[in-house]
Amino acid sequence: MTSIPAPRIVTVRQNILKDNDRVAADNRRTFQSAGVRAINLVSSPGAGKTALLERTLKDLQGQLGMAVAVGDLATENDAARLRQWGVQAEQIVTGTICHLDAGMVQAVLPRFELAALDVLFLENVGNLVCPASYDLGEAARAVLISTTEGEDKPLKYPTMFNTADVVVITKMDIAEAVEFDLSLCRENIDRARPGVQVIELSSKKGAGLEAWYSFVRGLPLP
Amino acid sequence: MHEASIALSLIGVATEALHQHGGERITALTVRIGQWSAVVPEALQAAFPAAAEGTPLQGARLSIVSVPGVGACPAHGPVELQLALGLRCPVCGLPTPTLLQGDELELDELELA
Ligand SMILES: [Zn+2]
Numbered sequence: 001m002t003s004i005p006a007p008r009i010v011t012v013r014q015n016i017l018k019d020n021d022r023v024a025a026d027n028r029r030t031f032q033s034a035g036v037r038a039i040n041l042v043s044s045p046g047a048g049k050t051a052l053l054e055r056t057l058k059d060l061q062g063q064l065g066m067a068v069a070v071g072d073l074a075t076e077n078d079a080a081r082l083r084q085w086g087v088q089a090e091q092i093v094t095g096t097i098c099h100l101d102a103g104m105v106q107a108v109l110p111r112f113e114l115a116a117l118d119v120l121f122l123e124n125v126g127n128l129v130c131p132a133s134y135d136l137g138e139a140a141r142a143v144l145i146s147t148t149e150g151e152d153k154p155l156k157y158p159t160m161f162n163t164a165d166v167v168v169i170t171k172m173d174i175a176e177a178v179e180f181d182l183s184l185c186r187e188n189i190d191r192a193r194p195g196v197q198v199i200e201l202s203s204k205k206g207a208g209l210e211a212w213y214s215f216v217r218g219l220p221l222p
Numbered sequence: 223m224h225e226a227s228i229a230l231s232l233i234g235v236a237t238e239a240l241h242q243h244g245g246e247r248i249t250a251l252t253v254r255i256g257q258w259s260a261v262v263p264e265a266l267q268a269a270f271p272a273a274a275e276g277t278p279l280q281g282a283r284l285s286i287v288s289v290p291g292v293g294a295c296p297a298h299g300p301v302e303l304q305l306a307l308g309l310r311c312p313v314c315g316l317p318t319p320t321l322l323q324g325d326e327l328e329l330d331e332l333e334l335a
Contacts, residue, residue: 007249008334012239016232016253016327099224130224132260133327158308159260159325191308194317 020134023102027109027137034114037218038122040100040136042160043144044153045126048170050078051203052144052212053121057085060213065117069108071100071125078123088112099130102137119216128157140165142215145189147171147180154188161192166199166215173202225265228327229273232266235329240278245334250283252331256324257305258291289326293318 015021031038041049057066067088070078074093082089090111092104105122112120122138124131143164145153148171154161161167167189175182182200189198199215201208232253240248255261263286270284291303295311295318303309309318 008243008245010239010243010332010334012236012329012332014235014239014329016228016235016329019231019234097224097227099227101227129260130227133224133228155306155308157260158305159258162258162309162321188308190317191310194309194319 017133017135020102023106024135024137027102027106028139030106030109030114031120031137031139034117036114036117036120037140037216038120038136038138039216040122040124040131040138040141041144042124042128042131042141043126043146044128044149047126047144047146047149048203049123049126049144050081052168052170052201053082053123054085055203055206055209056121056213056216057082057087059209060216061085061087064119064217066119066121067112067117068121068123069105069112070123071104073098073125094125098125098127099134100124100136101134105136128153128160132157132160132163139218140215142166142168144168144170145185147175147182148178151181151185151188154185154192158192161189161196164193164196166197167193168212169198169200170203172200172207173205225261225269226273228261228266229269232270232329233273233277233279236332237278239329239332240334243332243334245278245332247278247280247335248282248332249335250285250333251279251329252285252287254287254289254326254328254330256289256291256321256326258303258321258324259327261327263288287330289323291324292322294320294322 043049068082069090071092076091079089079091090108199211255263274280292300293303295301298313301311304312
C-alpha cells in the first residue's frame with residue numbers, strides 16, 4: 001500500500017500586488033530623477049477629469065512643462081481633446097481593464113521626453129473602486145467628485161478617498177441648481193480622509209482654480 | 223470589477239511561491255483581504271476559478287479571510303473601524319488617519335501537493 005503524502009502547508013505572507021508595487025517604485029524613481037511630478041487623477045465617469053485637465057493645460061501653458069497619459073477602455077477621444085492645447089497626450093488603451101496599473105504607465109513613459117516636463121498627469125479610467133488598489137508611482141493622487149454625484153460618494157468609496165492627497169469638488173457652478181450640500185460633502189470627505197485638503201472649483205467658470213494650480217505646481221498652500 | 227486582475231496577480235504570486243517550495247500544484251490557498259482594500263471577497267471568489275484554469279492552481283480551494291479595519295485613536299488607542307463612519311473612532315469620533323490593519327491584500331498560506 002502506497003502512502004499518500006500529507007499535504008504541505010506553507011506560509012507565504014506576500015502582497016498580492018507586489019509586482020505592481022515594484023514597477024510603481026521603478027516609475028517613482030524615473031519621475032524623481034527626471035524632476036517630474038506625476039499626478040494620478042481618479043473619479044467616477046463624467047466627474048470632469050478631462051474638463052479640468054483642458055482648463056489646466058490652457059491656463060498653465062508656458063508656465064509649466066506638462067503632458068498627459070490618458071487611460072481609457074477603448075477610445076482615443078480624450079487624448080485628442082487634450083492635444084488641442086499643444087501638449088503631448090498619449091492614450092493608454094486598457095481594453096476590458098477598469099484601471100491603470102503601474103506596468104501600463106511604465107510602457108508609455110518612453111514616448112515622453114520626461115526631462116522636459118514638470119508635471120505628468122495620469123488620467124485614470126473613470127471608476128472610483130478599482131484604481132484605488134494600484135499605485136502607479138505617482139507623487140500625488142487627486143480624487144475628483146462632482147456636485148452632480150451627491151454627497152455620499154466618499155462614504156460609498158472610502159478606500160479611494162482614503163488614499164487621496166487632495167479631493168477636488170468639481171462643477172461648483174451648478175451646485176445650487178442640483179441642491180448639492182457642500183458642508184455635508186466636506187464632512188463625508190473628512191470622515192473618509194481626515195484632514196485632507198479639499199478644493200472646490202468650476203472648470204467651466206474658472207472659480208477656485210488657483211488652489212488647484214498651487215497644488216499642481218507643488219507649492220505650499222497659503 | 224478589478225477582482226479578475228487581482229485573481230491573476232494572486233495566481234502569479236502563488237505560482238512563484240509554489241516553485242520556491244518545490245511543489246507540483248496548489249490544492250488550497252488562503253488570502254487576507256482588508257475591508258478597506260477596495261476588493262470585494264465575493265467578486266474575487268467568483269473570478270478565481272476561471273483565472274486558475276490551466277495553471278497549477280486549477281481546482282484549488284480559495285479561502286478568503288476578511289480583515290476588519292483597525293485605526294489608531296489618539297484617545298482610545300486601537301479601535302475597530304466601521305466603514306460608514308470612515309476613519310473615525312466609533313467611540314469618540316476623533317480622526318484615526320492611520321490604519322493599523324484593514325488594507326491588506328495578501329496571500330497568506332498555500333497547501334501544496
Ligand atoms: Zn476614540
